[in-house]
Amino acid sequence: MAERQLALSGVAVELGGRQVLHDVDLNLDEGELVGLLGPNGAGKTTLLRTILALQPARTGTLRVGGRSPAEARGTVGYVPQRHEFAWDFPISVEKAVLTGLAHRRRWGRIADKNEREAAREALRRVGMNDLASRPVGELSGGQRQRVLVARALVMRPRLLLLDEPFTGIDAPTQEALTELLSLLSTEGTALLMTTHDLAAAAGMCTRLCLLNRTVIADDEPARLAEADVWLRAFGLARPEQLLRILGGAA
């Protein structure tokens, strides 16, 4: 049976005294690729940060690879939104990828042969091996996105969280990333990805989770063809276009 990598039950989160998430139930097994969809401010990033133990839950049960988020800290791969990384920091692509091992390494210690090999392997997977010694500040948006994915992959996580990996990248980069994420899922990695690209999510994800402060629906893309769930998740008056996209994916 597939191993459970993430189990959330009745999770509520408060930020600045305001309830941002409530009653969130979500499970993720190895090999699943789940799209986390919802309007701006729905709580998608907050949910990822809670799983990563960067933000405490007020109530609820959270198990990450069978452990509490705090115990699992450093074992979950995380691809943040691109603007969250300090691109003006004067380091090479390879060194940026090695920061993905920061929880295991003493600050400032020179990487050993195995760690450098792992960084090269992660860069190879995202097609960036040739640029390993390039300063990160000189990279394009699509190249930066690939570096962030390599940085998350370097410790070979069993659970990978991605926050809007397709925002502002061109079609070839999106195609390459889509292929890589699908491959990781067939290798057994569990992936949870926020995105505003419904067509991409419907085409590649095994499940879509519609979030608007709580889970409105959670099912295979083809089984989410009811207008009602999209109305409730996104507050859309006319969800026809969204449904057409899903119809195409079904």
Ligand SMILES: Nc1ncnc2c1ncn2[C@@H]1O[C@H](COP(=O)(O)OP(=O)(O)OP(=O)(O)O)[C@@H](O)[C@H]1O
């Ligand atoms: N530090 C904070 N203090 C108070 N409220 C916050 C804080 N950070 C986020 N929020 C609020 O929490 C809610 C959820 O924000 P979050 O960033 O998780 O949404 P999101 O679904 O990721 O949105 P987007 O699609 O715009 O990235 C929003 O209403 C936001 O204003």
